[in-house]
Amino acid sequence: MSFVEYGDTIKDGDTAIVFLGHESMFPVKVQHGTVTQTKYGVIRHSTDLIGKKYGSKVTCSKGGWVFILHPTPELWTMNLPHRTQILYSTDISIITMMLELKPGSIVCESGTGSGSLSHALIRTVAPTGHLYTVEFHQQRAEKAREEFREHGVEHLVTVTNQDVCKNGFGVSNIADAVFLDIPSPWEAIGHAKSALKAEGGRICSFSPCIEQVQRTCLAMEEYGFTEINTLEILLRVYNVRTISLQIPDLGKAAEDNSSTGFDSSNPSNQGSLCASPQQGTVQFKSGVPLREMVGHTGYLTFATKS
Amino acid sequence: RKIIFEKQWFYLDNAIGHTYGTTFEVTSGGNLQPKQEVEETTTETKEAGTDNRNIVDDGKSQKLTHDDIKALKDKGIKGQEIVQQLIENSTTFRDKTEFAQDKYIKKKKKKYEAVITVVKPSTRILSTMYYAREPGKISHLRYDTLAQMLTLGNIRAGNKMIVMETCAGLVLGAVMERMGGYGSIIQMYPGGGPVRAATSCFGFPKPFFDNLHEFPLSKVDSLISGTFSTETLPSEENTLEEEESNGLTDEKQTSQLETEEESTTETAMEINQIEEQDTMDVNAEDEEFKENKEKANKDNVRQKQRKQWERRKKLIETAALLTEKNADGLIVASKFHPTPLLVSLLEFVAPSRPFVVYCQYKEPLLECYTKLRERGGVINLKLSETWLRNYQVLPDRSHPKLTMSGGGGYLLSGITVVLDKGKSDSSHFEALKMEEPSSKRCKVQDLHC
Numbered sequence: 001m002s003f004v005e006y007g008d009t010i011k012d013g014d015t016a017i018v019f020l021g022h023e024s025m026f027p028v029k030v031q032h033g034t035v036t037q038t039k040y041g042v043i044r045h046s047t048d049l050i051g052k053k054y055g056s057k058v059t060c061s062k063g064g065w066v067f068i069l070h071p072t073p074e075l076w077t078m079n080l081p082h083r084t085q086i087l088y089s090t091d092i093s094i095i096t097m098m099l100e101l102k103p104g105s106i107v108c109e110s111g112t113g114s115g116s117l118s119h120a121l122i123r124t125v126a127p128t129g130h131l132y133t134v135e136f137h138q139q140r141a142e143k144a145r146e147e148f149r150e151h152g153v154e155h156l157v158t159v160t161n162q163d164v165c166k167n168g169f170g171v172s173n174i175a176d177a178v179f180l181d182i183p184s185p186w187e188a189i190g191h192a193k194s195a196l197k198a199e200g201g202r203i204c205s206f207s208p209c210i211e212q213v214q215r216t217c218l219a220m221e222e223y224g225f226t227e228i229n230t231l232e233i234l235l236r237v238y239n240v241r242t243i244s245l246q247i248p249d250l251g252k253a254a255e256d257n258s259s260t261g262f263d264s265s266n267p268s269n270q271g272s273l274c275a276s277p278q279q280g281t282v283q284f285k286s287g288v289p290l291r292e293m294v295g296h297t298g299y300l301t302f303a304t305k306s
Numbered sequence: 307r308k309i310i311f312e313k314q315w316f317y318l319d320n321a322i323g324h325t326y327g328t329t330f331e332v333t334s335g336g337n338l339q340p341k342q343e344v345e346e347t348t349t350e351t352k353e354a355g356t357d358n359r360n361i362v363d364d365g366k367s368q369k370l371t372h373d374d375i376k377a378l379k380d381k382g383i384k385g386q387e388i389v390q391q392l393i394e395n396s397t398t399f400r401d402k403t404e405f406a407q408d409k410y411i412k413k414k415k416k417k418y419e420a421v422i423t424v425v426k427p428s429t430r431i432l433s434t435m436y437y438a439r440e441p442g443k444i445s446h447l448r449y450d451t452l453a454q455m456l457t458l459g460n461i462r463a464g465n466k467m468i469v470m471e472t473c474a475g476l477v478l479g480a481v482m483e484r485m486g487g488y489g490s491i492i493q494m495y496p497g498g499g500p501v502r503a504a505t506s507c508f509g510f511p512k513p514f515f516d517n518l519h520e521f522p523l524s525k526v527d528s529l530i531s532g533t534f535s536t537e538t539l540p541s542e543e544n545t546l547e548e549e550e551s552n553g554l555t556d557e558k559q560t561s562q563l564e565t566e567e568e569s570t571t572e573t574a575m576e577i578n579q580i581e582e583q584d585t586m587d588v589n590a591e592d593e594e595f596k597e598n599k600e601k602a603n604k605d606n607v608r609q610k611q612r613k614q615w616e617r618r619k620k621l622i623e624t625a626a627l628l629t630e631k632n633a634d635g636l637i638v639a640s641k642f643h644p645t646p647l648l649v650s651l652l653e654f655v656a657p658s659r660p661f662v663v664y665c666q667y668k669e670p671l672l673e674c675y676t677k678l679r680e681r682g683g684v685i686n687l688k689l690s691e692t693w694l695r696n697y698q699v700l701p702d703r704s705h706p707k708l709t710m711s712g713g714g715g716y717l718l719s720g721i722t723v724v725l726d727k728g729k730s731d732s733s734h735f736e737a738l739k740m741e742e743p744s745s746k747r748c749k750v751q752d753l754h755c
Contacts, residue, residue, distance in 0.1 A: 004462065004463075004464075005464055006464075006634050006659070008632075008656070019685060019686070021685075023686070053657060053658075053724065054657060054658035055656070055657025055658030055659075055721075055722060055723045055724050056657070056723075056724050057723070057724060057726065067685055067723050068658075069658050069721060069723075070658040070659075072460045072660065073460070074458065074460065074660075089457055089458070090692060092457060093450075093453040093454045093456065093457035093458075094450050094453045094454075094694075096456070096457060097429055097430055097433075097449070097452070097453035097456065098430055100428045100429070100430050102483050102484055102486050103462075103463040103484075103486025103487075103488060104486060120457070123460070123462050124462060124484065126462065126463055127463055127464070127488065128486075199325060199326075200325075200326070200327055210699075210704055213697070213699055213704070214699055214701065214704060217699045217700075218701070226327075228699075229696070230696070230697040230698075230699045231694060231695060231696045231697065232694070232706075233450055233692055233693070233694050234692065234693040234694075234695070235690055235691075235692055236691045236692070236693065237688060237689070237690045238668070238689045238690065238691070239689075240672050240675045240676065240689055285669075285672040285673065285676065286672070287668050287671075287672055287716075299697065301699070304327065306325070306326070306327030306328075
C-alpha cells in the first residue's frame, strides 16, 4: 500500500480503512499481533487482515462483518485525526483543477494543518512532482512529517516549520502553484510570488471571511497577479428514497378511481366497492436533500502570475 | 491561417515566440504586441456625484452619434482613445458616482479595446471554455463537476483507468492530464470510433497516447460472456468518417475562452507548443487519419488489410487488458443511460477502487443507485451535485456574481468491494433499509451496506 500507488493485498505496516457501513469508518494501522475492536467484535490483524485483498469482507468475532478498503486521499480526509479545521474533498477538487496540478507539478502549501489537502496534492503531483509545505506550529509540523512517512510519501514532500508570512516558503522560483490557507494570506502574497516560477504559475487562497478575501485580492493586484477570480463551491448530497404519496379520497365512485391515471400500487384498491374505499398510493423514487448541509466552508480566490 | 474570434479576425503568426499569458491587441489582420501592463488612464478631472437624484434618462447624454463613432473606428483610432472621446462627450459622466463612472468605463473598454491573451491549454481552461461555448457537446458537464470526478475517482499517475465518455474527449483529456502519461487508459466508445476533438486541444505529447487504448462498447457483452472474437469489427469506413469529422471540428474549434478581468476583455486561445516553431504535436489520430486518407487515395488494398490487421491486434490487446478485471477505476460521462453501462463495466474493475458516473439528470442516477444496491459489490454510494458561486470582490462592492445551479449535472460515486456470490439476502435488507430508513430492526444486517 501507498497513498500514491494501489496495492492488491494488505501488508504489515499499511494504513487501511475499516468500513463499518453507512458512512461510518475509521483508519487502522495494520500490525502483526495487533487487534482492533469494532462494535461487531474484534479484528485480529495477523489472521484477518494481513495477506487479504483490499475490498474484502472481514468477519469479526461477533459474526458481524466489515470491509477493508485501500486508503485514498479522499478516504483519509474523512478519517484523519483533526489537529485543525480541514479542507474537504469538494473544495480540494476545484483547487486541484484550478491550480492546474498534474504529475510533475511543484506545489507550495501553507499551512499544513492536518494534512488533508497535502495528501491530495501529493497524490496528484506524484511521481515526479514535489510538495513544499510550511507549518508554523511545531507539533503539527512534526505530526505531519510522521504521517507522510507512515503513508509512504515522504520522498514527495518537504515539511518546513516556519512562519510563511515572515519567512516565506523556503524556496524561490520553482513552484507551479501556491496554496494558502492561513488567517492572513495577504501577508504571504509577496512570498508566494517569489516562490512561483519566473515564467509564471497559479495561486489559490482559502479564507472563510469575505474581509480576508478583499485584503487578499488587493494584495494580489498589488503584486501584479492577473485573472483574479473568487468563487465558492457547495456540495449537495442526496439520499435515494422510495416515497409513497397517498391519493386523496375525493369521494369518487370506486370505478372512477382506476381511471385517475395513477398506477395504484395497492391492487386491493381496484374494484373494491366498499363504502369507504382504501386509500391508493403513488410510489416514486426521489433524491431527497439532507436535512442539514454544509452551507459555507470558505471562499477560494485564484489568480495567475504571468 | 486566418482565425475568427469574437467578431475579430487575425493571423497567429506574430504570436509565435512569446511566452504564454502574453496579451495582444488586434490590428487590421495581424497581431501587435502591446505592453503587459496598460497604464490606467485616469480621467484628469476627478469629479464625481454622490447619487443619481438629478440624472434624467433622456437618451441625449451622449453627444456623439452612431455615425461619429463608426467614423472613429474606421479611421483605425486606438480603442483607448475612442473610450476617452465617449467619456468627454457624455454630459452625465461627471454627475455619476465614482462607482458608476468605473462601471461606465469598464463597459466601454470591453467594447472598444479588444485584447487577446494567449494561454496554455489545460483542463481548467478547456472545461471552462466548453461549458461556456459548447455545453451541449459535453452533456452540460460543468467544470466544477468534472473536478469532482477527477478527485472522487482518485485519478493519478500509474492507474489503469476505464473511461466511457461522450463529451468530445474532454473527460478523457482531463484524465490524461492527471495521469501525466503514467499508467494506462481504456476508452470505451460507442459507434465506429472514439471522439477526441477536445482531447487534441490539450496538445499532449505523443508518448501520452502510447498507453491509450480503445474498445468498442458493442463488444462488451461478448467479452464478459467469453464469446469475444475480432471477426466483426465496427466497419473501417465508419471510423474513418468519425476521424474525419474529428479533424474538421478541430479546425473549427481553435480553442478559445473568455475571462473577464480588470477592464478588458481578456481572451485566451491556445496554440499548441508555440515554442516549437513547427507543430510537432500532431496527435496520433490525426496522423493515422492522414495516413488513412493517403492510402485510401492510393487504394492500396494490402495496406488497408494491414491496417485492419493492426487494429485487430490492438483490439485483442485491449480485450486482454480488460479481462484481467483489475482496473483501478471507472469514469462514466455519457449521453446514454448510466445503469447498463455501470452494471457491465464494473465487472472490469478491481475491488476497493472508486467509480464515478456523471449524468445530466438526477433520475437515471436514482435508478442506477437502486440497481447497484441490488447487484452488490459496491459500498459508500453517494449521489451528489455541486453548486458554484462566483464573487465580485472590489473595495466596498463585494457581492456574489451569479449562482450557477442546476445544469451542472449530477454524480453518483462509490467504491467497489469483493462481490460475494450467493449472498443475495443482503440486498433484500438493503431494500428494506431503503424503504424504511427509520427502521430499527436487523441492526446487524444493516451493516451490510
